[in-house]
Structure formats: structure tokens, C-alpha cells
Amino acid sequence: MTSPWLHRYAVLWSFCTLFLVVAGGLVTSNDAGLSVPDWPLSYGSLMPPMEGNIFYEHGHRMVATTVGLLTIGMASWLARAEQRRWLRNLGWLALAAVIAQGVLGGMTVLFMLPKPVSIGHACLAQLFFSTTAAVALFTSRSWARGPRMVDDPGAPSLHWFALAASACIFLQLALGASARHKALGILPHVIGALVATGMVLWLTVRVLMRHADHHALRRSALAVLSITFLQVFLGIAAYMSRLATADAPQPMPVMVGFTVAHVATGALTLASSVILAIQIFRHVRRPLADLQPIGVAVPSA
Numbered sequence: 001m002t003s004p005w006l007h008r009y010a011v012l013w014s015f016c017t018l019f020l021v022v023a024g025g026l027v028t029s030n031d032a033g034l035s036v037p038d039w040p041l042s043y044g045s046l047m048p049p050m051e052g053n054i055f056y057e058h059g060h061r062m063v064a065t066t067v068g069l070l071t072i073g074m075a076s077w078l079a080r081a082e083q084r085r086w087l088r089n090l091g092w093l094a095l096a097a098v099i100a101q102g103v104l105g106g107m108t109v110l111f112m113l114p115k116p117v118s119i120g121h122a123c124l125a126q127l128f129f130s131t132t133a134a135v136a137l138f139t140s141r142s143w144a145r146g147p148r149m150v151d152d153p154g155a156p157s158l159h160w161f162a163l164a165a166s167a168c169i170f171l172q173l174a175l176g177a178s179a180r181h182k183a184l185g186i187l188p189h190v191i192g193a194l195v196a197t198g199m200v201l202w203l204t205v206r207v208l209m210r211h212a213d214h215h216a217l218r219r220s221a222l223a224v225l226s227i228t229f230l231q232v233f234l235g236i237a238a239y240m241s242r243l244a245t246a247d248a249p250q251p252m253p254v255m256v257g258f259t260v261a262h263v264a265t266g267a268l269t270l271a272s273s274v275i276l277a278i279q280i281f282r283h284v285r286r287p288l289a290d291l292q293p294i295g296v297a298v299p300s301a
């Protein structure tokens with residue numbers, strides 16, 4: 001049985017990571033990425049004067065260090081106390097991801113914000129947050145209670161749908177990061193929003209219509225649906241605030257506020273779709289047609 005303290009620690013870790021995504025978004029939106037020219041130290045010290053944009057850049061590094069330490073704590077705790085080998089391995093994977101993320105962050109500074117590195121840093125941040133949310137689910141009491149299996153006939157299977165929706169949302173985040181770091185225009189991201197939102201609607205409506213009496217599936221589907229709608233609203237608000245303040249001295253707080261909220265809710269959108277996919281794989285029986293290609297023997301009728 002997983003300790004309730006391990007779960008509380010995972011929830012804290014996940015919250016701190018979301019706060020770190022907000023802190024990172026503030027660096028980009030305030031154009032503060034190069035306000036500290038060196039790395040790993042800041043102006044040759046551990047604590048430079050927190051003036052002007054240094055507040056955002058060095059503040060982001062401080063929050064990142066805290067999350068790095070929390071990740072070392074999580075990987076070590078899982079290694080010592082967790083029975084499930086795959087979950088211990090996930091802890092090590094999270095540690096590798098946070099180290100890679102720190103190195104990418106350092107490279108953005110040392111190489112003057114190269115677009116591919118900034119985009120990679122933005123995308124890995126989103127994946128890392130989803131990993132922390134998944135670990136919080138795997139260590140929860142509801143997970144320990146075991147699955148309540150249901151059937152979901154029909155093709156394509158709910159499992160494939162769930163994976164496709166998470167993949168579409170991830171691609172949509174990558175298009176958002178490419179627009180934000182000026183590698184692409186905004187149009188691919190707006191078209192991507194239609195596809196990603198369509199996938200979310202299709203998946204969640206199917207789950208809600210067929211499995212409304214299944215607590216875990218209903219709750220996860222409602223979370224994805226409501227977070228995605230909020231995200232679309234924030235995207236439109238981020239775009240409109242850019243147009244409305246185009247002639248004003250930049251960055252305008254209203255534009256920064258909507259954009260950073262859009263970046264952080266992007267992390268929540270991906271994480272909630274990953275959680276829904278995990279719940280579908282846990283609670284919905286795999287259709288026979290899904291299992292045959294991976295070599296599972298299926299009795300003939």
C-alpha cells in the first residue's frame with residue numbers, strides 16, 4: 001500500500017511544476033530570457049539583485065532549482081518505498097527529464113535563445129508536468145482501490161481515440177510554442193485548435209454518453225472537456241489582447257496575463273488528456289480487435 005504522504009508529496013511536486021510553467025511563461029512574455037547573460041550562475045553569483053527583468057529570469061531559475069530538488073526527492077522516495085517497478089522507473093525518467101530541461105534552459109541563455117531550443121524547452125516543460133500529474137494519480141488512494149472494468153464496443157476503440165487526442169493536444173502545444181518563438185505564424189496553431197478541440201469533444205462526449213455512471217471515467221472526461229474550453233477562451237483572449245494593445249508600450253500586463261494563463265492551462269489540457277487516457281486503459285476492457293495485432297491469443301467464436 002502506497003503511503004498517503006508519498007501521494008501528498010506527488011501533488012505538491014505537481015503544483016510546484018505548474019507554478020514553474022507560469023514562471024517560465026513570464027520570462028518569455030516579458031522578454032526577460034537574456035536579462036541574465038550567464039549560466040549556471042547569475043551574474044557570477046547565486047543571488048543577483050532582483051531588479052527589472054532579472055526578477056523573472058533568476059526567479060524562474062530559483063523555482064526550477066526547487067522543482068529539480070523535489071524531483072530528486074520523488075525519484076529517491078519511489079526507489080526506496082515503491083513496489084511497482086514501472087513506477088520506480090517513471091521516477092528516474094522524471095529525474096532525467098528535469099535534468100534535460102535544465103540543460104535546455106541553460107542553452108537558451110548561452111546561445112541567445114535559439115528557436116529550436118526555446119521550443120524544445122517549452123514542449124519538454126509540458127511533458128514533464130504531465131508526468132508529475134500521472135505520478136500523483138498512480139500514488140493515489142483511488143488508484144489503489146483497483147479498476148472497475150467496463151466494455152466499450154465499436155471502432156475505433158476508445159483506447160486509440162484517447163491516445164490520438166493526447167497526441168493532437170501535444171502537437172497543438174508544439175505549434176503554440178512555434179508561434180510563440182516565431183518559428184511559425186499563428187495560423188497553423190489556430191487550425192490545430194480546431195482539430196484538437198474536435199478530438200476532445202468526440203472523445204469526451206463518447207465517454208460521457210456511455211460511461212456516465214463510472215466515477216473515474218466521468219470525472220476525467222469532464223475535466224478534459226472543461227479545461228479545453230477554458231484553454232480555447234484564453235487563446236482567443238491572448239490573441240485579442242495582442243491586437244488591442246498593439247500600439248501601446250509592450251509588454252502590456254493584460255496581454256501577459258492572458259498569454260501566461262494560456263501557457264499554464266496548455267499544461268493542464270495535456271495533463272488532463274493523459275490522465276483520461278490512463279483511466280481508459282485502466283477501466284475499459286481492450287476490444288479483441290486491438291489485442292490481436294500485439295499477439296494476444298483470442299479464442300475463436
Ligand code: HEM
Nearest residue numbers: 021024025027028033064101102105106108113118122125
Ligand atoms: C527544470 C525545469 C524547468 C522547467 C519546467 C522550465 C519551464 C519553462 C517554461 C514553461 C518556459 C516558457 C516557455 C514559453 O513560454 O514558450 C520557460 C522559459 C525559459 N526558461 Fe525554463 N524551465 C526550467 C528550467 C530552466 C533553467 C534551469 C533555466 C536556466 C537558465 C531556464 C531558462 C529559461 C529561459 C531563458 C526561458 C525563456 C526562453 C525564451 O524566451 O525563449 N529554464 N521555462
Ligand code: HEM
Nearest residue numbers: 122172173176177179180193196232235236239263266269
Ligand atoms: C486546444 C486548444 C489550444 C491549446 C492546447 C493551446 C496551447 C497553447 C500553448 C501551450 C501555447 C504556448 C506554447 C509555449 O510556448 O509553451 C500557445 C500559444 C498561443 N496560442 Fe494557443 N492553444 C489553443 C488554442 C488557441 C486558440 C483558439 C487561439 C486563438 C487565436 C490561441 C492563441 C495562441 C497565441 C496567440 C499564442 C502565442 C502567444 C505568444 O506569442 O506569446 N491558442 N497555445
